[in-house]
Amino acid sequence: MEDQKYLADWMEGKITDEELKEMVGEATFLSYAQIIKTLDNWSVPERKDPNFEQLAAKMALVKKEKKTPKYTWFAIAASIVLIFSVGLYQINSVKITTEIANYKTIDLMDGSKIYLEPNSTVHYNKLTYRLYRNIEAEGTMVFKVSKGAPFKVATKNGTIAVLGTTFKVLDRLNFFKVSCFEGKVKVGMQNNAFTIKASEEVDNVSKEIKPVEYEWNEDIQSTYATYQHTPLEVVVADLEAIYAIDISFSNMPEKVYFSGRYSTVNLEEALLTVFTPFHLKAKKIQDNNYKIESLEE
Amino acid sequence: MNLCNHKTFETVYKKYSNGLYNYLYYTFGNQTDAEDVTQNVFLKLWERCKTVSLENIKSYLYTLGRNECLNIKKHEKVKIVFQKQHTSDVNIESPEFNLEKKEFEQKLEQAISNLKEGERQVFLMSRIDKKKYMEIAEELNLSVKTIEKRMHNALVYLRTNIKEFNR
Structure with missing residues (x-):
């Protein structure tokens, strides 16, 4: 039924x-x-203690469960891995800076070398250096790069990609110049890319490849700063960094370029070498403070 | 609206604790057990206040109640007793009539206690708590069809059992 x-x-x-x-x-x-009629007059025996207060007293002793959504554990694990990775990356991050009048030679783990001139900085990561040799740089320095993975130097004014080679980077003020002494480098600046070979250089003012007419070797590096057609203010910035001095001009000549090298160990000689060709002389005002005046004065 | 808020929780308690208590009383036929389980259910709800949504709180309470029942010792024979409210016109009836009425009430209580648990719960929620079939269905997670079937069978059972007592 x-x-x-x-x-x-x-x-x-x-x-x-x-x-x-x-x-x-x-x-x-x-x-x-x-x-049905009988039931209509019936009710459940009254509760002895229906008040909320007695329950509230016990509620105070209850520990509330935490909300644990599905992916919580996964998220926790992922966070730990992430923190660990970031930490590992941070620990391996290396920043080397030279103060005024301070030189450093950095030996990288693949045999490459960086000759850091005063008031310059390089920054790289030891962990990722094995995979891709990326270096951030600012100031003046020479790179001697061993063969291996692509080697990249990034500065605020341009980038340089190389294989095995030796080259100099000059990145001061807004001036950027790369001079190649050995091998080949690829230089990128703004929207231009240049490939320069040994004994060639390029800067971000002329944007032309020009021959390098001086030699570079480690001995010269330690006693001379060498320039070729470099804005005077950039050379002066280097000079100030090398000797830890302040240089001011009574009348700064505009758009003049310096070629040649000056001693990095003898200040008197260096000042003469740099300023004489421009009919200028350095007058010592006080310790470490020089004013550049016209020769005629 | 957050269940972990004390005031909200109090509102929920005041709104649903009597209904839950009655349901548990119909299940156990024992006031102490019903009272204990009601309290345990609300403590459990408080413990889980962060994970329970207010939307289906009603059926969640009854589910917690059912689960708590399983933890309670297998109760002895159900013996449900009700509070009777005698209307004044009953009092002017003859003593014989009152005696007969009392006898009938006892038989009815006995028959109710002997009902199948599921039928007893539903039947009393409807007849004592005056809940609509739809409401009971929602609370117990059952279909209205099931509720109707249980209501019908419960009333048939009660009538036949009281009749047998009569003989």
Whole structure:
């Protein structure tokens, strides 16, 4: 027999008393009605302690569960790995800076060398250096690069990509010059790219490849600073860094370039070498403070 | 609206604790057990306040109640007793009538106690708590069809059992 529910319908008022009477007969209807009527006056025995206060006292002792969404553990694990990686990367980050009048030679793990001149900075990461030799640089320095993975130098004025070679970077003020002594380097600056070979140089003012007419070797590096067609203010910035002096001009000549080399160990000689060709002389005002005046004065 | 807020939680308690208590009383036929389980359910709810959404809080409470019942010792024979409110016109009836009525009430209570648990819960939630079938269905996660079937069967059972007592 199919499940019947007419009594459920009757109790909910969907079937009237008369309809039910017809279905089940008067006697049965009356006993159903008596049950329902009796129940209508009944209620559940009262609760002894229904107040919220007694529950609140116990709630204070309950420790609330923390919300742990599905991916929490994964997120925690990922965070640990990330923090560890970042930490490892940070630990291996190397920054070498030379102060005024301070030279440094950096031996890199692949046999490459950096000759850092005063007031210059290089920055690289020991961990990633094995994979890609990327170096951030500022100031003046010579790179002697061993063969191996691509070697890249990035400065604010340009980038240099090399294979095995020796080259000099001059990145001061807004001036940027790369001189190649050995091998080949690729220089990028603004929207230009130049490939220069040994004994060639390029700067971001002329944007032309020019021959380098001087020799570079480690002995010369230690006693002379060498320039070729370099803005005087850039040379002066180097000079100030090398000797830890301040140089001011009574009348700064515009758009003049210096070619040649000056001693990095004898200040008197260096000042003469740099300024005489421009009919200028350096006058000592006080210790480490020089003023550049015209020769005629 | 955050369940972990004390005030919100109090509102939920005041709104649903009586209904839950009654349901548990219909299940156990024992006041102490019903009271203990009601309290445990709300403590559990408080413990999980961060994970429970307010939307389906009602059926969640009854589910917690059912789970708590499983933890409670297999209760002895259900013996449900109700509070009876005698209307004044009943009192002027003859003593014989009152005696007969009392006898009938006892038989009815006995028959209710002997109902199948599922039928008893649903039948009393409807007849005592005056809940709509739809409401009961939502609270117990059952279909309205099931509720109707249980209501029908419960009433048939009660009538036949009381009749047998009569003989």
